[in-house]
Amino acid sequence: MLSPEDISQIAAELAEADRTHGVIPRITARYPEATVEDSYAIQGVWRDQQVAAGRTLVGRKIGLTSKAMQQATGISEPDYGVMFDDTVYRSGDEIPVDHFSNVRIEVELAFVLKTPLEGPDCTLEDALAAIDYAVPALEVLNSHIELEGRTIVDTISDNAAYGAMVLGDVHKRPDEIDLRWVPGLLFKNGEIEETGVAAGVLNHPATGVAWLANKFHQHGSRLEAGEIILAGSFTRPMWVSRGDQVLCDYGPMGTIECHFI
Template identity: 70%
Template structure:
């Protein structure tokens, strides 16, 4: 495992990379013995610094929960990162692409919790009982560790590649819709790029939230009431560039749109 001085230095390096929109060499290339717990420690130091600087944490994102995403990245287990209030956009937003690095978008569902959720062994039913509503969302990926050869350690250290969330306007209670069968059709500039259904996330998108509750428990944390949780993508990521217009169609749950300027 990495020493605290190395963890702190890597957190600072990644904070600077995010500030300057640059990319750093793979952590696992420099520290082959780095573990998943090391990577969450790096992320935690970075998060605490962001909070100390005045940013407000509003939730978590879960990544790598579907076979499509695991095959796309070569990583075979989920991960999580944190979301801050200054990374939230509404549908129709114009997003400055220069805020990010290696920009891609994914189709997801966001769970907003009514009550806290904590501990291992949580079930889909536990998650649904704790959820106030679910809303369609796009995740904007933002990677600051070199892409080729990345492992889950590199991704987690980089806040699980989270950049921003674009929220739709259609809210549904968990008992109003069969969440496993919510569709997602992702188009870029009018051309369909990816399709999927939410069951692609571990069989049911709530399972991603249950996984997160168990993982946070190992770090002495829980998902708090009012937090928003991005449950994981059920399509592969789509690369975007300046000028691109993106739309995700969720059927009866409406759509989410944005453009990159």
């Protein structure tokens, strides 16, 4: 376990890396004794400082919930981070690439809760009952820790590598569509790069919402009504650079477009 001083120091390093869009050495290379509990403590210190500085929390992201993402990262355990209001974009927006580090895109579904959701025994059915609607989303990854050799501890400490999300315009209640079969066709500059279906996330994308509610219960907390829950990617991450035009086709849930400038 890391000391409170080490946790605060690492959180400060990550905050500075976020401010300067830089990258720091792996935490696990410098602190091989660091645990998953330490990493969530680091993330928590950083989060609380962001809220104290005036940012508004709008939801949570879940990561590493599909085999595609676990194989792409070499990490087999899901994780979560926080999302602030100033990181939410809409389809058609321009996104400044200089705001992020190691910029990649993932294909996901997001869920907006109509009622609170609490563990410890939350099921998929409980999650579906608590969801107001699903909306297609792209996640912009933003990694402030060197990628080579990183572990789940590094990723969680870095707010689960969350940078921003781009939300689509089509909302569907869980009873309006078979969410397992929502497709994702991801294009960059007119060329198709990745494909997948939402069932790739734990066999149902809302399963991650139940997992998160149960995980939060371990920390004495719950998911609140109105929160946006980004459920995890069902494709591998796609690298993007300045000038790239990104489009994702979600079939019956419409399309998302964004331009990196």
